[in-house]
Amino acid sequence: MSSSPRKKVAILGATGVAGQQFLVALENHPWFELAALGASERSAGKPYRAAITEASGQQRWVCEEPLPEAFASLPVVDAATLDPRGFDLVFSAVESDAARKLEERFAPHVPVISTSAAFRYEDDVPILVPGVNHEHAPLLKRQQRERGWKGFVAPIPNCTTTGLVVALAPLARRFGLRSVIMTSMQALSGAGRSPGVHSMDILDNVIPFIPKEEDKVARESAKILGSLEGDRILPLALPVSAHCNRVNVRDGHTECVSAGLGRPAPLDEVRDALRSFGRDFVDLGLPSSPPELCRVLEDPYRPQPRIDRMTNDGMTAVVGRLREDPVLPNGVKFVVLSHNTKLGAAKGATLVAEYLVHRGLA
Numbered sequence: 071m072s073s074s075p076r077k078k079v080a081i082l083g084a085t086g087v088a089g090q091q092f093l094v095a096l097e098n099h100p101w102f103e104l105a106a107l108g109a110s111e112r113s114a115g116k117p118y119r120a121a122i123t124e125a126s127g128q129q130r131w132v133c134e135e136p137l138p139e140a141f142a143s144l145p146v147v148d149a150a151t152l153d154p155r156g157f158d159l160v161f162s163a164v165e166s167d168a169a170r171k172l173e174e175r176f177a178p179h180v181p182v183i184s185t186s187a188a189f190r191y192e193d194d195v196p197i198l199v200p201g202v203n204h205e206h207a208p209l210l211k212r213q214q215r216e217r218g219w220k221g222f223v224a225p226i227p228n229c230t231t232t233g234l235v236v237a238l239a240p241l242a243r244r245f246g247l248r249s250v251i252m253t254s255m256q257a258l259s260g261a262g263r264s265p266g267v268h269s270m271d272i273l274d275n276v277i278p279f280i281p282k283e284e285d286k287v288a289r290e291s292a293k294i295l296g297s298l299e300g301d302r303i304l305p306l307a308l309p310v311s312a313h314c315n316r317v318n319v320r321d322g323h324t325e326c327v328s329a330g331l332g333r334p335a336p337l338d339e340v341r342d343a344l345r346s347f348g349r350d351f352v353d354l355g356l357p358s359s360p361p362e363l364c365r366v367l368e369d370p371y372r373p374q375p376r377i378d379r380m381t382n383d384g385m386t387a388v389v390g391r392l393r394e395d396p397v398l399p400n401g402v403k404f405v406v407l408s409h410n411t412k413l414g415a416a417k418g419a420t421l422v423a424e425y426l427v428h429r430g431l432a
């Protein structure tokens with residue numbers, strides 16, 4: 071199932087928080103060869119290590135893993151000047167407005183897997199979460215046909231939506247899903263570095279507002295959990311009430327979720343639905359796939375971001391505190407944690423790319 075020879079890929083936004091995680095996800099990748107690092111004109115013209123180093127000498131490498139030596143001396147190029155025809159696939163990790171222009175330039179020629187929101191809400195664009203809604207992927211063919219593109223834009227969701235839908239999809243499939251209330255405690259890395267969150271704002275504090283986030287979570291969850299009917303996605307009729315908060319945690323979004331199910335469900339059955347979810351997908355054995363999509367813990371003090379975010383290299387959503395919710399009809403409630411820059415950004419997007427290659431779509 072491997073693609074041989076390796077596909078030449080570029081990263082747009084390689085110097086940012088998500089972009090750096092792409093360097094880690096692509097180091098020694100069996101199918102993808104990193105051929106170019108794009109960023110803004112601010113970083114262009116320097117070797118990668120110099121591009122992420124401040125004038126003060128501070129190196130702004132934010133991943134836990136070391137900067138892959140093989141990439142440290144590659145030149146950073148102004149993404150707007152890269153020739154799309156030079157690549158087999160492109161990963162985009164740029165803020166939405168800039169991403170829109172760049173992705174529109176690349177997608178006519180080459181598949182673009184994007185962490186940005188630029189195209190997420192368009193009718194011919196699936197929002198892909200590996201193992202959750204990969205059956206939406208054929209919608210990309212409509213995108214190519216109608217836009218006359220050889221490539222496409224395939225976005226992943228907002229990083230808060232990702233962990234949520236990994237936990238909700240098994241419930242929706244087995245029991246039906248009527249309503250969701252979610253309160254997030256979102257990590258600082260989710261805000262990126264430009265401008266990011268200032269330490270003076272977040273130390274000793276919780277910030278109860280993240281612009282556009284609650285609307286994104288509601289809209290994207292309904293689309294991802296919806297069904298592909300012919301050439302369009304029918305969103306799930308699912309009211310989602312989201313409260314999104316920024317907390318003083320480096321990586322890993324924690325979400326307290328109450329879900330009203332379509333029928334009464336004993337907690338053991340809910341546990342089983344979560345644990346067994348996605349076996350067919352992980353059995354594909356894709357290079358970045360975790361061995362389990364969702365892990366359920368019994369310790370009432372877990373999941374915790376510091377302890378659990380790196381479960382299966384940050385690619386497994388971790389659920390805990392599963393119990394009945396007495397307020398919602400057929401209600402259950404739980405906590406779900408997912409790594410926002412691994413599953414929720416670069417490594418998740420890499421897994422999407424692997425799936426599309428596996429399906430012959432990219």
Ligand SMILES: NC(=O)c1ccc[n+]([C@@H]2O[C@H](COP(=O)([O-])OP(=O)(O)OC[C@H]3O[C@@H](n4cnc5c(N)ncnc54)[C@H](OP(=O)(O)O)[C@@H]3O)[C@@H](O)[C@H]2O)c1
Pocket residue numbers: 082083084085086087088089108109110111112113114149150163164165166168169185186187227228229259260261262263264265410411414415
């Ligand atoms: N952080 C997360 O957890 C996360 C998770 C999921 C999705 N996302 C999405 O991923 C995207 C990137 O987020 P981030 O957190 O990595 O942001 P970030 O740390 O601020 O990085 C932004 C990146 O975009 C580049 N860039 C900015 N303007 C550009 C332009 N006009 N042309 C080319 N490159 C440009 C920057 O290059 P310079 O260094 O040269 O300025 C930098 O590499 C956003 O759309 C975000 O919503 C982020």
